[in-house]
Structures are given as structure tokens and as C-alpha cells.
Amino acid sequence: MMPLKLRGRTAGLPPRAHFALGTVLVFVVAGVLGPLLVPFDAAATSPPDRLLPPGTRLSDGAVAWLGTNQVGQDILAAVLAGMRTSLTVALVTVVVAGSVGLLMGLLAGYFGGWADGVISRLGDIQLAFPSLLLAIMLAGVLGPSMTNVIIALAVTRWVIFARVVRGSALAVRDREFVDSARVMGASHGRILIHYILPSCLPPLLVAATVQIGLTMVAEASLSFLGLGVPPSQASWGSTIAQGRDYLASAWWIAAAPGAALALVVVSIGILGDLLRDASDPMTEL
Amino acid sequence: MTAFVGRRLAQALLQIWGAITIVFVALRVLPGDPAELILGSQATSEQLAGLRAQLGLDDPLPVQYLHHLQGLLRLDFGQSWRQGMSALDACLERLGPTLVLSAWAMVFTVVLGFLAGSYAARHANSVADRLISVSSLVGQALPPFWIGIMLSLIFARGLQILPSTADGTMAGLLLPAFTLALPFVGWLGRLVRTGVLEEMNQDYVRTARAKGMSDGVVFYIHVLRNTLVPVVTMLGLLMGNFIANGVIVEVVFAWPGIGRLLVDSITFRDYAVVEAVLTVITVCYITLNLLVDVLYGYLDPRIQLENA
Amino acid sequence: MTPDVTPLLEVDDLAVEFDTPKGPLRAVRGVSFQVDEGETLAIVGESGSGKSVTAQALLGLVPPRARVTGGRVAIEGRDVTGLSDREWQQLRGERIAMIFQDPLSALNPSLTVGYQIAEMFRRHRGLGRAESRRLATELMVQVGIPDAARRLDDHPHRFSGGMRQRVMIAIALALDPRLLIADEPTTALDVTVQAQILRLLRQRQRADRLGMILISHDLGVVARAADRVAVMYAGRIAEVGTVAQVYERPAHPYTLGLMRAVPAVRDGGGPLVAIDGQPPDPTAPPAGCSFHPRCPFARDRCRESEPEPREVAPGRASACHFAEEVIAGVHTGAR
Amino acid sequence: MSTPALAESRTGPPLLELVDLVTAYRLRGGLGRAGAEVRAVAGVSLDVRAGETVGLVGESGCGKSTIARTIVGLVRPSSGQVLFEGRDLATLPAKELRGLRQDIQLVFQDPYASLNPRMTVANLIKEAWRIHPGIVPRDRWDEEVRSLLDRVGLRPEHAGRYPHQFSGGQRQRISIARALAVRPRLIVCDEAVSALDVSVRAQILNLLEELRRDLGVAYLFISHDLGVVHHICDRVAVMYLGKIVEIGAKESVYLRPSHPYTRALLSAAPSLDDWRDGGRQEIVLSGDVPSPLNPPSGCRFRTRCRLAQDRCRDEEPVLLDRGTAHPVACHFPETDPS
Amino acid sequence: APGGAGAGSGSAKDRPLSAAFNQPINDLDPHGASAVDEASLLANRQIYDTLVTRTGEELAPKLARSWTQPDDKTWEFTLRDDVTFHDGSKLTSADVKASLERLAKSDGPQKPLWTAIDTVEAPGPHTIRITTTDPLGTLPTNLTLAFILPAAQLGRADFFRKPIGSGPFAVESFTPSSQLLLKPVKNYWGGAATLPGLRLPYIPETSTRMTSLQNGEVDVTWIIPPDELKRLAGVDGVRIESKPGVNYFLAWFNCGRKPFSDARVRRALYHALDIKGIVASLYGDAATVMDAPIPAAVFGHASQQPYAYDPELAKRELAEAGYSGGIRTSMMWFKDTGPLATELAQSLISAWAKVGVVVEQQQIEKAAWIKRLTALDWDIELQVNTVTTGDADYTLGRLYTSTANRMGYANKELDGILAQARSTADQEKRKSLYAQACEIIWRDAVGVFPAALSSTYGLRSPVKGFSPAANSQPEFRTVSTAQ
């Protein structure tokens, strides 16, 4: 439904939408192709080439356009490789949390009763922890690895999605068109899939978009506390976190991934806003 | 109203119990052994076993859980092995600074957020509105530690007009509180903006106009009050976020808060403190949300009806 | 209707437009009517015909995306087009007041009923808190809210629909305005409560010699409560006349159609004669008479030129090319 | 207007029969304790015969929709029975119940909310056949859709459009087509024309009339508009606060209302002719309908009744023909014509 | 002037000196769980006294005026008689006895140092006699870590919230892991401190710590990260002082596991590293390349022949050992073990990759690291080790015996030498024994010993009389802030 709508409306999109779409597209393409063109090997370091400013020629003759980091790796390569990790962490987290949230939200919103009771209370209990603290506890106790970061972040986020979905399921559940399907004799499965689900997807999509951005920032925060993706896997978060000690001396380490992160998150935020605007009349229906 | 508060209290207690259980399970099921951390890497296995027994770590989990709950009823979380004091004391000592920081961050957020949000709403779709909207997105897009370090580099190292660490003065509070508030100023601003715009379309606004009320009366007495309702519910969540994001700000600005204590205690498997901290935060957070709900009921009288 | 007395309200060729993505939407087109002191003028018409927009324009309160594109409105002989915000604020509530269809959403949910009534005295008259409260209580008693003193501090959601509408009436009448506009004041209410509210309005109107505009889509309500009636269709007034004139001998085929489409409690139960088709899309009204696609008597002239409202009998106007034929019942025979 | 077919059907066995039906909603209570119970329908007996139209009138909140929802199985009755052709829906095995469901359909008030906004008209209609395979063979679906649309006065090209592309009246036609798709014997119309404008309302009423004539469906027609009910129904039941206070043939109830509530209702109902007898004595009830949470003792109407006496407080009147030519639940029915 | 413009506390004379170490002071119980944390030791050295202290290579008297060894297993110490605790009470042998017994009983990390203690007696008010179950030559050295507490107050439950000692500074307030505020003791037996007070804040974020030094919020800070050394040296009002330290990086091979059970493999891996190059580019002046398994500043250090950087030789040796096809293995460390630890690990791994040894990076958390370390569940591990007592026994004697079995290395000959070195009281003899031990460990390449870290201090110019300490525990009694 959504892509269809988008395609139909591309022509009338405001400039900031073009900017946001363009940015996200460029980054995704760069993330896919970049590492092929500028390969990054986390295990290959070159101590003599440490902390060189952007544009310096390295000992092996190549030019580090964005400079080198504290072990002499090319920042450009690290940023391109990091994008993959960051986007993967964000996407997988959102997909996992979104799916769990969708399922839980549907169960709670549609069936209500004790299913709703259990799921909502569980959500309440979890929301009693500020989410970053929960992520810190989980990541801290599980130890740093990409999977653990995803687990920690997904665990803190499913509730958000579940709430969104539950809200829309609840709103739709008692709508007359659902009642009329019931009167017709439709089964729960049919009602869930054909009637409830389609109304829950747009708000879920909006929430997911926003969460992708926030998850990327959260991953950076975990890295800062040493609980993020391990150094063997470059990620924007960990590169920014490592570069923080050099903000005054070798600013370029944190600058490139930082700018990239901000750009992507802002673009995704703009897209989220537009999606929300676009889907509002839909949820009205 | 009392029934409503009573029910919310019961719910809050349930939440606290659930939170305690989750923390308990998470800490014991996941890897890492405090006995080894205490004794260091050179301890013998008898020493380790002895200490584990002393810490009560070799009981079966349900027994440990029971002891734990019993302790909690006496407000006893056990001793912090790392700090040699009661875990609760260790935690309460750090709670104050965190609350001070969060409270100031809240003040910044609310003041700036409301200013920006209502300005943007009253000038919807103007350049200023767009600018506020984009900067609010940027504020949320930058990792908080990066913001903190940059502010510190600029104001403490570069301009040397503000201290970079907590020194007990108002000046020392400025940078950390602002760093904490920044991502949420934009967030709240957007919330206020949408709220105001939504309320402006309500029928009662039309009524107020038809009554001959001036624009100021309509905005400040009729609209803003109703905008507060959804915003106030968010403040509870916001406080939680301040406490959580406080971890990062506390590290950057050497603020002696509870978040840093938590991170340290997790790294050192100081279970007693981790549990105390999480319980205290949860209790604070839930209490706050309880207050917010009550306040909410006061601001929006319809709520009472639904729950009465 | 003595011509030498200035009418309370005079509306002349009023037009209101909305900016919509599909282009300008002409919600009100060339509407003229007048209301005298102590008189109730009803405006009836189907949903979307422009009743509410007209009413709001009279208070200078058109919605954000709408603008008054023409016409003149005079209240007590004073031209109010182009008043400043301040002047409008002084006029509203003081000289001209309004009540709305849904009394729940029209009252501020977070302020007490007492406050919302007392506000009128405090802001317009600058009275103190206690004095305003006293006056508010008095008003609540007058509009028939039992136990007024105690209910003053209740919030709107604690009142029933009928009571809320009484609160709205109290607010509207607080400052003794001369003209009261009631936009579907009873549509959200039950018949028995509707009867209560209509009676209350009627009493107050008689007692204070108020001029009143009663907007409704229910021909029955209008028959019971109004002196004169204006029938609106697609942003225009199809016809105006006294209730007796219009109900007995409609001067517009649309009115005729409405009359025959309403099943009545006391009718013989014969089949209803429905008006075919749908009201026109307001952004793309048909050429000529906007009713012609649904009009059983439409002729070529109706498709080509839009009829202007004209006086067809003393105090009676119609916007049909063939009004006289309709009145005479040439085509159908009046019921 | 009573056609011969109708006169016949009135003597046949009832298609639908409600026997002392009670339906309650449980309000959300606090943690661990049950909330209060609202008896929205407090003992209603009613029957609808094949091909007949029974009107149900009453003010907002009196339980009309609840009856409708109970009949179609959206809510469960707390006690009493819903019998369809003599079979109790509550005790019927699931499989048979599924079959029976298609015999009763519901048309809702709000033409904007009652159609799935994400389905085309054709799909909305076909949905019925997907749920109940066997009604129409798959290869005849398109054909059948066309004929249904034609039946309700829509054009075949409308089949591919979405509900939001239609006006209110057209949507109500789609709802009706949808209901007709399963070939029901009874259609419950819950305020089916209340949201429509006068001119369009007449179109739908005429359509319903036509369907009854051609297909022989019966209607339970719920409305608060006395004029509409008078126009379309054979029999009328008047409800007040969960109970039927008066029931009988249309002419009998409208011409000789006996319950004080029915009288007030009829007097309050606006009519086109009201301008004629301006000074007519209208009965204006005082006060509001009491909350169904704690209805008055005895006669539920006594708090607003001008004839109320002590007996009304102590004893609940039952629905009986007390010389009024139709059953009335009042201790002191008025028999003179109003 | 950059002199604390932003500090908000001005430069008044009574402003306490701020000294920020890079690790938190967790608690003030010198016998407790943090008893060997450098930060706690730093605090303890200001608050409490020990019987013996170390000055450079030599042990020197402190609370003990002198000591004798009547027999192999007995030591007798004569105490000073002019020492009082901060509350004015006299320090006597009873306090020493109680403190040592508490230490011997404690479960803390100092426990292994005191397991050999048999009895502690106090024959006179200023005499203390210690007997051990086995001869213990390192007892005086160990005593440099044994802080003396007032016996009478030990039972108090909240004693360590604001403890009392006999040291040059008394506790004014203490927030664990955050800040310790001290004030000088007027009548300290060794001469009162001149500072108006001493503040030991913990600033976890390095960049903030550097900022605080630069804008004068702190007067002294250590350790300075290697990459900041050069920059800070150029900052007005700041000077850098450093001293070879007792902290050093070691990367042990798990000698009990294939392929590291083969000494040829271990040596090959050593040859594959350009240690000089790596250390120079990563650490510059902040570290020195090691030539023994312990830093040069430690008692017992003896220089060895460095392993030459020769990747070809390394490949040949690997082939000889039967690993011509390369090796897949892993290395574990935790992030905060030392400055640029991750960078060092990555550099080692990168160099090994060039000779066909593929090492998986395992940067794990400290708790998990300790658990795996003690369980010998690792291939290579990297850590910063500290010779806390400054004596080779603390490191070599404790870690490399077959009974300690810390890295799967077992060598009877080495066991013998280390045992002998521990029981001997003759320092010269011990020195030569440790020289032998160094040689064996180095030759067998039990691990790679890349760099000894310097203790680097950043000071604001007014700070006078400060002498950098190798063990990161400088003394503040002699420091002053001349304007």
C-alpha cells in the first residue's frame, strides 16, 4: 500500500523529502558498493600511519581522503564498512523488535482479556526501566558483540512497537467494518490479517522509521560505554566513540562517521515525518 | 479518585516487583562471577567457593530469590563488596546528584521546549518553524556523548568560561544539564507544536472565539492547558530518559550520579549495588509516573470518569 | 416586517471561499437575508450546503483556510465587514452569540462549567471572581440546571447532553446579546430532550425579544420552532419565506422534493418520493442552476443560466427560474 | 400498505424470537475485582416473522443497538434466548451456527465506518462468498457482483472502486449489497438511515421497501426517528431503558399510544405539519434518561412520568394488553386517543 | 590567564590541590576488596602508614624504625613511639597486630601475600614479632602494602566511610568512585604537609580530564594518554613529568594448549613482531620497549637479548614446528586494561597475520576476561600487569610457578629458583636468582612483553615539590603550590 502511495506522490513531494530520500539512497548504495571499492580490514593496522589528517598519502602510497585513525586505518574505508554494521544493527533490531511488537500488539489489542493483561503488564514492567539502562544492563552482562547489541536494543524496543500496534488494533477492533466481517462469520485469523493488520501497518511503519534512527544513536551510546559492537567490526558508533579522545587533536576520526550518522538519522526522521503525514488520513479511515 | 490512585498504586507495586525479578534473573543467569572479581585472578578455588558461600551465590536460584525478596522488605540489598558499604547507601548517595541534574535538565527542556514548540505552532510553516523542526531532528541525531564532549571542548577548553566537571556551582551544572536536555528540547518542542495545532482545531476554541475572548486568552487559558495534558504524561517518560542518558553525561562531565555507579557495578558484578540502583531508579521512575498520572487526572478531568 | 425599522441583521450577497488542494471551494455564494428583533429565522439544508459557514461568517469566525470573498453584513445597522480583531471581540458575546451542535466538544473539557460561564463577565465586563460566579449561578438557574450552585465547579463531561446544551445557552445569553445563532442546537440530542431545549430557546427568545437564527437540517424542527425559513442548497439560498408560505407552497423544486422525501409520523404511509442523485461536488458545481441535475422540472434554461434569487411574493424570495410555476403546483400539485 | 404476502406471513411461525433477553456489559473494574454491570437490555421478548418489518424505537442508550448486536452474535446474552426459526443460537453447534449466521445480517448506522476502507466494492461483496463457500460458485462471482450492484442501484463500474470514493448514500447501498450477498432472511438495520440526508434517506428507505417486496427479507428496523419507523414498519416496539414499554401494530401504536412515554415521544417528534397547530399542547418530559447502571425501582419510567404513583415505584409493570388493543407495560395506560 | 578561569573556585590560597588519577577510588578499606587497586593504594598512602616503605630499589623504615630476623621464620620490628592517629590516640604495637591479623584473615586480593603468616605478637608497646609457617624473604616488601589502622575503632560499622589513619592527610569527605577530599594533619610525625588540602576527583572521561588540567580545574593529573603528551607539552601553564613505571603490557601464550605448547611457535610469534616500531608509533615517549618479563623499574629486573624482528625467520620456525599452513587462534583482552590496549592488540594481530597466524580479536568485558583467564580458557591474552610491590616476587614468584599455573607453563627449574628467591632474605642473592628466572621466562617466550608504561604526570606550573612515582602513587606531603 505504502510504496504505491509514495510512487504516486513523488512528483508533489516537498524539497526536504527529495533531500532525505536522496541521502538515504546514497548511503545505502555506498554501504553496499563502498566496501567493494574501498575494502576495509579491521585486522590490518599500520602504526606508522596513525592519526594522519585528511588527504595525506600513506606509507603504502594510497591517499587517505578522510584521514586515518589511531591505528593507521583509512577512515573512509572504516566509515563505509561501519555503515553496513550500523545499518544492519538498526535494521535487524527494528525488524526483530517490530515483528515481536507486531505480534504482541495484535494479540493484546485484538483479543484483549488476559492476553492483553499479560502483555501490557509485561510492557509496563519493562517500561519501568529507562530503556538505555536496560540496554546497558543487558549489553553489559552479555558482553560486547553485534548480536548482543541487537538483542539488548531489540529487547528495549519491542514494547514501543507493541504499544503502537495495540493502540491501532484496539481502535480498529470495534470499528463497524470489523463487526460486519464478524457478523458475516469471518474467522479470527481472517479478521486479524485482512482487517486489523492493514490498519496497524502504517503507524508501525512510522514508528519503525523513527526507531531506525534512534537505534543507530543508541548503538553509538553503547559503544561509548564500551558495551557496543567490538572493535573487530567497524561501526559508526564505535568509530565515533573511539574518536572522542581525539576530538581536539584528530577531529576527523569522529567527524566523518558523526556527520554520516547525523545526516542519515535526520533524513530518516524527515521521512518518518512525511510518512506520518501521509498515513494520517489512512489511519483516519 | 482514591480508587484510581489505589489502583495505580497496586499497578506500580506490580511493576516494581516485576522489575526486581527481571533484574534478579538477568544478573544470575548471565555469565560472570563476582567472587572472582573480588579475589582477583590469583585466588584459589577454595577461596572462591568460600566467598561464594559467604555471598550466598551457591544457593539454588529460588532460595536466593526468596532471600533477596526478604531482604528487600527490610530495605536490605546486601553489602557492596566493592565499596564495603550497604548497597542501598552506596546508591542513595549517588541518587541526589542524579536527581539534581535531571531536574535541571527537565527545567531546560520544558522551558526551551515550550518556547520553541508554541512559537513554531503559532508560526506554523514559517522559516523559523522549519528551522526549529530541523534542529530538533539534528539534536536527536547526534550521540549525546558527542554533544557533551563538543560542548566541553568549546566552553571549557576553548573559551574557558565554564567548568568541565561538577564543582558544586551552578556553572558546573550548566554544561551537563544542557547536554542532557538538548535532544529532548526538540522532541518536546515538536510535541508541543503538534499539540497546539491539534487543539487549535478543536470546537471549544471556536466557542471561546465566539464568546469574544481575545487571542491571548484563547491561547493561554484554553489551548495551552489542554496541550499540557499529553505533554505532562510525557514528562514521566522524559525523567526516565534523563536518568538513563544521565549515564553518559555523568561519564563525560564526571558527575557523581547513579548511572555511572550502575555501569561500574555491572562491570564489576557488584550485584547488590546493581539491584539497589535499578530498584531505586525503578521506584523513582514509577513514583514519578504515578504523580504524573495524578496530575494528569487533575489537568484532564475526563480521565477520572473513565477510571472511577 | 416594517421597512423603516433597521433589521437586527442584514446579510447581503455574502460569499465565502475555501482554499483546497482541488482549487477554490465556494461554500457560500451570494447569500442574502435579514433577521428582525424577536424573530426566528431558520436555515435548513442538507449536509454541506453551507449553513455553518454562513453562521460563522456572521461572527467573523470563518475557519483558517476560508475567506469572506464578498458581501456585506450589518448588525444593528452597523457594517461589520472589515472590523479589527478587537472590535470583533467586543461584538461577539455582547451583541451576537452562538451555540453549537455538539455541546461536549464545544465546551473546554479542562475548565469547569462555572468558569466557562463566569469568563464572560470577567473578560467582557471586568467583574471580580465572586461576582462573576454569582451571576453564573443565576444564569444556570435561569436555563434550568438543577442544583446550580453545586454544579458550578463540575467539568462538562459530568453533565448530560441536554444539560451541556443548557450550559452553552447560558454562556450565549450571559451578556444579553441581541442576536443568537444556534447551529443545529438539538441534532445531537434525543427527541424528548430536543423538545426541552427548543422550548427553552423559544422562551428565552420571546422573553428577551432576541433575534435568532436557527440552523437545522430537520424540517420538522424548523416547522415547530421558526417564524421564517431559508432553504439552502449548494451554498445558495434556494428560497426564503415564512414557515407557512414555504411549507404550504414551496417556491423551489428542491424544497418541494425535501417535503416529499420526509416520512412523517402522521402521514398516510404512501411511498416516499426521493430526490434522485447526490448533492453536487462543491469544488465543481454544475453550470446553470446547481440543482438542475436532480430537478425533475429542469429545462434548458436551467442548465445554462444560474437563477438569481428574486422576490416572488411579498417577503418571499426564490432562486428558481420557474418559481411561480412551482408555487402554483403546475407540475405536481401541492401536498 | 399491507400486501397479501404480508398478511400471510404474520400468521406463520416467527423467524426470529427473543425470549426474555438480557444482555449486560461489564465495566472495567479495578485490579482483581470485577466492575459494575450495565444491564443494557433487561428482559426483552420480541419476534419477527418472515417478510415482516418490525420497528424498534427509543432514545439514545436504551439498548437498541445492544439487541441488534446480541442477535447477530457480536455480544453474548447474559440470559434469555435468541431463537432463529425455533433454534436457540446459544446452544447450536459451531458448524450449524456458522450456517445460520448468514441468514441474519446487520446494516450499520455509519456508512463511513462500516466498510473496510482497504477493499474494493467487489472484494467487499466477494468476501462473503470467501467466508461462506458454496453460496455462489467462484466462476459466477463477477456476474453476481454486477447483479447485486444493479439490485441496490449502483453501476457495474463501481465494482472496482474503494468506499471512500462514494457518498454516504452510495455507501449505504454497498452495505446493503454486501448484506444481500449471503442471501439473508433477516436484516437487522441499526439506524441504517439516521446518518443520511433527507433526500438520500428516502432513496434508501425505498430500496429497503423494494427488497422486501422482491426478496421477502424481514427487517428488524432500529431507529430513533418515529417518522421513518412509521413509514416502513408493520409493527413497532418502543423501548425505554432496556425494556419494551409498548409494542403492537403500527397503526394501533401510533394512533392509540397508551404508555405515557410513547405519548411523550410522539408528541416530541417534530413533524412537517407542526407549524399548522402552533399552539398544540406538547408533552415535554422533564429530566434525563436515568443511568442503566442503577435504574429506578418498579417502573423504569416513573422518574419522568407525570402519572407516576406509589405503585409504580414498588411494582414493575409487565407487558400486557390492558384493553389498549396492544401490549403495554404500564399500570395506568391511557386509552383515549392523544 | 588559563589559571582556572572556569573552575569557579578561583586560585585562593586555601583552595585544595586537585589531583586526578585515571582510576576511581572505590573504597578506603586498605584490607578490603580494592586493596591492590592503584587508586585505592594512592588514597591509602595519604591516609595511612605502613611499617616499611620503598624508596627506589631499597626498602626503608617508616612506622618501623628497624627490623631483624632472629630466625628463618621470625621477624621482629621496632616501632616509632611518636606516631599518633588523626584522632590523637597513640599508635602502638596492638594496632599493628590487629591490622596484620585483619589482613591475614581478609578475603581480599592481598590474601596470597599473607597466607604464610603464622602468628603476630606484640611483646612490647613498640615491638612486633611475626612468625611465618615457611621462610618468607619478601615479608618486608609485602609490608609496604600493609596499612595500619587504629585497633580500637576497627569494629565500627561505618569506620571506612570516614576512616582514621596515621598518615599525612586525614579524610574530610569521601564519595566512592567520585571524589576524596583530604586535609593535612598538623602534627604528622614525618613533618606536616604544606597544602591547604588535597582533592582526589575521579574524571572518567579522558578528554574531560585533559580539559580540566588545561583550564586549571585540576592541578595534577596522571596517566596522560600517549597521544596527548605532545599536545599538552605545548600548552601554556602545563608541564609534563614522567618516570619509568611498574606497569607493563604482557601477552601470554597459553602454553598448555596447542600450538603454544611448542616453544618454537611462541618464539616465532615473537620474531614476527616489530615491537620497537609498534611501541614507538603507538606510545612515543609514554612507554619503553621491554627487555625482560618485568619492567626495568622493578627489583629483580635483568636485561635480556631482544628477539629480532624477522618475519622470514618466524615463518621458518613455524614451518619447522609443523605449522607451515599457518595458525588460527585468538587473543582476548579487556578494553580498559591499559592505554591504547585495543590499538596495541590490533597492531600485534595485524603483524601476526603477515606470517600466516590469523588471530581472532576478542575484546571482552573484564568480568568475562578474569573468568576465562583463571579457567585457562584462552589462546593468547593481553593485559597490563602491575608489579604492585615493585618486587619481582610479586609478579614472577606469584604467577610463573607450576602451582600457580596461570598460563599453562610448567618448569621445575624455574619453580625451584622462584621458591628460593622468596624464602631468602638476602637481597643480593634474590637479585641474582630473579635474573635467572627472567632469563628462563624470556628464553621460553612464555609471552610477549611489548612495553613498560611510563608514569606520565601533567602538572600546572604553580605545583612545586612534586616527584612522579613509578607506581602511580605519588606522595603529596611534600607538594606545595607556590604562586
Ligand SMILES: Nc1ncnc2c1ncn2[C@@H]1O[C@H](COP(=O)(O)OP(=O)(O)OP(=O)(O)O)[C@@H](O)[C@H]1O
Ligand atoms: N475547514 C474546511 N475546509 C474545507 N472545506 C470546508 C471546511 N469546512 C466546511 N467546508 C466545506 O464548506 C461547505 C459548507 O460547509 P458547512 O459546514 O457550512 O455545511 P453545513 O451546511 O453546516 O453542513 P452540516 O449539516 O453537515 O453541518 C461544504 O462543502 C464543506 O465541504
Ligand SMILES: Nc1ncnc2c1ncn2[C@@H]1O[C@H](COP(=O)(O)OP(=O)(O)OP(=O)(O)O)[C@@H](O)[C@H]1O
Ligand atoms: N461496550 C459497552 N460497554 C459498556 N456499556 C455499554 C457498551 N455498549 C453500550 N453500553 C451501554 O449500554 C446501554 C445501551 O447501549 P446501546 O448502544 O444498545 O443503546 P442504543 O439504544 O443503541 O443507543 P443509540 O441510540 O445511542 O445508538 C447504554 O447505556 C450504553 O452506555
Ligand SMILES: [Mg+2]
Ligand atoms: Mg454544519
Ligand SMILES: [Mg+2]
Ligand atoms: Mg445504537
